[in-house]
Amino acid sequence: MKLSLRIWRQPDAQAPGEMVSYEIDEVSEDASFLEMLDVLNERLISEGDDPVAFDHDCREGICGACSLVIDGQPHGPQAATTTCQLHMRKFKDGDSIDIEPYRAGAFPVIKDLVVDRSAFDRIIQAGGYISAPTGTAPDAHAVPIPKQDADAAFSAAACIGCGACVAACPNGSGMLFMGAKVTHLSLMPQGQPERATRVLGMVAAHDDAGFGGCTNTGECAAACPKEIGLDVIGKLNRDFRKAAVRAA
Amino acid sequence: MSTDFYREGAPALDTKAPAGPIAERWEKRRFSGRLVNPANRRKLRVIVVGTGLAGASAAATLGELGYRVANYCFQDSSRRAHSIAAQGGINAAKNYRNDGDSVHRLFYDTVKGGDFRSRESNVHRLAEVSTEIIDQCVAQGVPFAREYGGLLDNRSFGGAQVSRTFYARGQTGQQLLLGAYQALQRQVAAGTVDLHTRHEMLELIIVEGKARGIVVRDLVTGEISTELADAVVLATGGYGNVYFLSTNAMGCNVTAGWRAHRKGAYFANPCYTQIHPTCIPQSGEHQSKLTLMSESLRNDGRVWVPKKKGDDRHPADIPEDERDYYLERRYPAFGNLVPRDIASRAAKVVCDEGHGVGPGGLGVYLDFAGAIERLGKKAVEAKYGNLFDMYERITGENPYERPMRIYPAVHYTMGGLWVDYDLSSNIPGLFVTGEANFSDHGANRLGASALMQGLSDGYFVLPNTISDYLADGPFDALDETHEDVVAARKDVDDRISFFLNNDGDRTVDSFHRELGKIMWEYCGMERTDEGLRKAIGLIRGLKEEFYRRVKVTGKAEALNQELEKAGRVADFLELGELMCIDALHRTESCGGHFRAESQTEDGEAKRDDDNFSYVAAWEYGEDAPVLHKEALEFEYVKPTQRSYK
Amino acid sequence: MAVSGILLVLFLVAHMAGNLHVFEGREEMNEYAHGLRTLGEPLLPHESILWILRIGLIACAVVHIWSAVVLTRRALQARPVRYASKKPAKGESRHAVATMRWGAIVVFLFIIWHLLDLTFRTVNPVKDVPDAYGAVIATFSPERWPVTVFYLLALFALFFHLRHGIWSAVQTIAGPDTKWRKRTQAIGLFVALIIVLGFAIVPISVTFGLVN
Known part of the structure; x- marks a missing residue:
């Protein structure tokens, strides 16, 4: 198939960027979206141009490195699918496709389509863990956990930290990411002792990083490639309210 | 012989494994190794390269112990190391199922599964530590699969006859890595670990025969800088990407290990690579990587090819008696659950004979029709739904209606930098953990053992053994002008x-x-x-x-x-x-x-x-590599021909 | 945002219910209006309860608007560069993306008009404050149809504002699980419909001469 691409090109963090048009031909419908970009890059290099920089690694939808906003949608048009797992058979011959980086003040562009998502790591540093130094653990069966709690915790913990929620949110909020971690850890008995300090710390780090506030539009959950739902934001709100009241 | 390609050097490296009954060796080594006074740990700097299971767990644990740790990864976040993609599970000799499992049985299975090319001492330690890993991960909040009673679920995996595999749906690696990642981020917040993401190690610094630092490139600014320390730990993963197409992440590479090798570290058994039998076949020249479908699929799926060569009928139109369930035919005892190396080669054999299906005849069917009939579509969906969805996204075919096509692909490398029992390479001060070393899997790795080894090395083995080396430190102060x-x-x-x-x-x-x-x-x-x-x-x-x-x-x-x-x-x-x-x-x-x-x-x-x-430990040579042989001794598991018939 | 919003919703419900007195005729309507002013008498001075309520209401409105301004400013800072290509929203409250902030401005402008019209009577032909009924009939009289249209337009904006705002407030305060979130969304929709229909029926009835 033949495609017209418009791709955001920006040489570095300081320089201004712009959408640049490229025509690409003979794209296999079995290729993944990133493989289509690989083919474009091979051509750009042979022509002596700078290839398009984009983040990617595992290419099987789990590392969370790939990002991209394709035609205005983080990870493109297919639901529950990361960019690396999106295949060209979802597009039609002759389509024009816009490819942009995630847009968020907390995710500054490094180059072209590559953004800096270290703000997510800072949110985790502010409390997104259970303090269990190596060697201190009791037997794994010491505390039974109801299956439904363990399953719900897993579903929240399936977050890949890709940042699509932030990219999709009209307010640039990171609440879904944060809610997923808070939900995972607060459903586990091991997570109880730090439950209040965790949520207060994480919310403060989230706000410091420059993410926007949540207005419950639900765009984050609709964009999430791992289908994490708005209930994690509900849980985050509940935990935050309780913790804030107790701290006051 | 092929001596025109290499030279043979002095044999036998000291593995430092203690003697005596195998079950006491780890205990013995922990006691004989010297300790570092907690007050002195603050004066010792350790570099850990890599943030996968082996790297993050080591960096976090060393930070908790009070060492000053500098941790590096090339990814944009330490959470993205390729351990995250491991699907199946992690073994531990807990015997929660009362099905006859024990440390000794896990040890035995692993030595045998490695085709008698691994060290007994190391493998036994791995089996011992396996139980502590599960405890540690549960304490961190890893959401393992549980039964209705609230206790941990186990499954049998990769041809094991006991249920000793702990798992978190099809994303066990992800959950274990996030546990280690969170422990690491906690240490970053506590100030014991300096974490440098988007940095790549490009050279090892050796001073007076000791590993003393690394040269790194900041991948964002391009700046080259040096990090100096008292010891260097490489937890840099495997080298499967030498095949270009593999199930590894695009960024996986051998550079850190290879640079160390060029500086004198021995590279052991590089030819031991694991070809995983259940991957999605290649679709064209544009292909950049191959995707693994969890081995657990073989628990319910049946592998077959058409008996007639070049049969291009729709699989549903091929009657039972024209199908060759070749694994069940050749290995009646284990059937579809034979170990990876055997399943992979069997697929290659039938494809080479012309029975393969799909593009280029490079594929065999993995059929769930029987399982769907037996268990119902719902049950199959509950067990494998996410894998089926992934298959459909990539191939555009619906595996509920049409058997999956699978083909082997490079998945894991058992070889790696040579290490002794302490996980130290032959360069003093250079330690190697996880897939980057060669130590525990021999010539073939069993399913659900990679996660076990990565975490065993990082949480429990290295933090205990490195102190014996660091007890001599801090070493002479160095600066960048050396x-x-x-x-x-x-x-x-x-x-x-x-x-x-x-x-x-x-x-x-x-x-x-x-x-x-x-x-x-x-x-x-x-x-x-x-x-x-x-x-x-x-x-x-x-x-x-x-x-x-x-x-x-x-x-x-x-x-x-x-x-x-x-x-x-x-x-x-x-x-x-x-x-x-x-x-x-x-x-x-x-x-x-x-x-x-x-x-x-x-x-x-x-x-x-x-x-x-023996272990083939290769020393770098400008003209030709030099082979050093480390003889393997089997006192507890006598080598036999592996048979899965 | 959520707390002030919920209080404002409660006010709307009461206001809407009170408006329905218009169907009982001039006397009952004016008596109700008078009753509001004399609430708490003779124990408390004239209009004291009414002013307490009004001050509370104004405080809620100020807090609500201030929160909205803060959230909007944060949102603008959180996305300094806009996307070049836009796709329609896909979330559970997708209508809110387009309607919440613009709708709020429409409602705000309407409230100013509404106060000048039916509270202060600046733009209302009936200047006699106790005659609430007369003022309503006058303002929605058929020849002043644009007033009715504006009123209905504001209600339309209010409907979308409430449809999202009610469940959103509950989500923020109580954080329901998925099952209860769906229920809250349904309840929010229902309450929004009741409020808006309850308000709309008065001007429509007057304009079409059903009440005079």
Whole structure:
């Protein structure tokens, strides 16, 4: 198939960027979206141009490195699918496709389509863990956990930290990411002792990083490639309210 | 023999494994190793390269102990290391199922599964520590699968006859890594670990015979800097990407390990690669990587090919009696659950005979029709739904209606830098953990053992053994003006400026793809003397062409993904040659290494214990590599021919 | 945002219910209006309860608007560069993306008009404050149809504002699980419909001469 691409090109963090048009031909419908970009890059290099920089690694939808906003949608048009797992058979011959980086003040562009998502790591540093130094653990069966709690915790913990929620949110909020971690850890008995300090710390780090506030539009959950739902934001709100009241 | 390709050096390296009854050795080593006073730990700096299971767990644990840790990864976040993609599970000898499991049985299975090419002492320690890993991960909040009673669920995995595999749906690696990642981030917040993401190690710094630091490139600014320390830990993963197409992440590379090898660290058993039987077949030339479908699929799926060669009917139209369920036919006892190396080669055999299905005839069916009939579609969906969805996204085919097509792909490398019982390489102060070392899996790794080894090394083994080395520290203060530091840094600068100034016309990827094809063809699932010799010649020619024609655009002082790839492919070219030499010299078949010349009458791998019961540890040589043999002794598990019939 | 919003919703419900007195005729309507002013008498001075309520209401409105301004400013800072290509929203409250902030401005402008019209009577032909009934009939009389249209337009904006705002407030304060979130969304929709229909029926009835 033949495609017209418009791709955001920006040489570095300081320089201004712009959408640049490229025509690409003979794209296999079995290729993944990133493989289509690989083919474009091979051509750009042979022509002596700078290839398009984009983040990617595992290419099987789990590392969370790939990002991209394709035609205005983080990870493109297919639901529950990361960019690396999106295949060209979802597009039609002759389509024009816009490819942009995630847009968020907390995710500054490094180059072209590559953004800096270290703000997510800072949110985790502010409390997104259970303090269990190596060697201190009791037997794994010491505390039974109801299956439904363990399953719900897993579903929240399936977050890949890709940042699509932030990219999709009209307010640039990171609440879904944060809610997923808070939900995972607060459903586990091991997570109880730090439950209040965790949520207060994480919310403060989230706000410091420059993410926007949540207005419950639900765009984050609709964009999430791992289908994490708005209930994690509900849980985050509940935990935050309780913790804030107790701290006051 | 192939001595024209290598020289043989002095045998027997000291493995430092204590003597005595095997079950007491780890205890003994922990006691005999010297300790570092907690107040002195603050004065000791340790570099950990890599943030996968082995790296993050080591960095976090060393930080908790009070060492000053500098941790590096090339990804944009430490959470993205490729351990995250492990699907199946993690083994532990808990015997929660009361089905006869024990530390000794896990030890036995692992030594046997490794086709008697691993060290008994190391494997026993791995089995012992396995139970502590599960406890540790549960304490961190890892959401393992549980039963209705609230206790942990187990499944049987990868041909094991006991249920000892703990799992978190099909994303066990992800959950274990996030546990280690969170522990690491906690230490970053506590100030004990300096974490540097988007940094790549490009050289090892050795001063007076000791590993004292690394040279790194900041992948965003391009700045080259040095990090100096008292010890260096490489937890940099495997080298499966030497095949270009593998299930590894795109960024996985051998550079850190290869740079250490060039500085004197021995590279052990490089030819032991694991080819995973259940991957989605290649669809075209554009393909950049292969995707693994969890081995657990073989628990309910049946593998078959059409009996008639080149049969291109829709699989549903092929009647039962025209299907060859070749695994069940050849291995009635284990059937579809034979270990990975056996399942992979069996698939290659039927495809080579012309029975393969799909593009190029490189695929076999993995059929769930029977399971759907027996268990119902709902139950199959609950168990494998996410894998089925992934398959459909990639291939556009619905596996509920049409059998999956699968084909083997490179998945894991058992070889790696040589380490002793303490996980120390032969360079003092250079430690190697996880897939980057060679130690525990022998010639073939069993399913659900990689996660176990990575975490065992990082949480429990290294933090205990490294103190014996660090007890001699802090070592003499160094600064960046030391001649060895300056020289290491200059090497890096020179390499980068070579690539950027080379007047070439071929992309890095085109070389990588070509290298991958050579490796897959001649050093893949089946190896021959003739093929390996040919491969060595081809790789040497390709390497010469690479330096003549490679074209790298962009500049050094910025994010430059082509430059990153160029350095990695340069190292893969050298590694590929060593792999072929290792494969050529080992004229026996064992585990993942199948030499066509060494097979039984019915086509199974035939080991040669009299001549090859050793670890091949290769020393770098400018003209030819030097082979050092570490003899393997089996006191507890006597080598037998593996049989899964 | 959520707390002030919920209080404002409660006010709307009461206001809407009170408006329905218009169907009982001039006397009952005016008596109800008078009753509001004399609430708490003779224990408390004239209009004291009414002013307490009004001050509370104004405080809620100020807090609500201030929160909206803060959230909007944060949102603008959180996305300094806009996307070049836009796709329609896909979330559970997708209508809110387009309607919440613009709708709020429409409602705000309407409230100013509404106060000048029916509270202060600045723009209402009936200046006699106790005659609430007369003022309503006058303002929605058929020849002043644009007033009715504006009123209905504001209600339309209010409907979308409430449809999202009610469940959103509950989500923020109580954080329901998925099952209860769906229920809250349904309840929010229902309450929004009741409020808006309850308000709309008065001007429509007057304009079409059903009440005079």
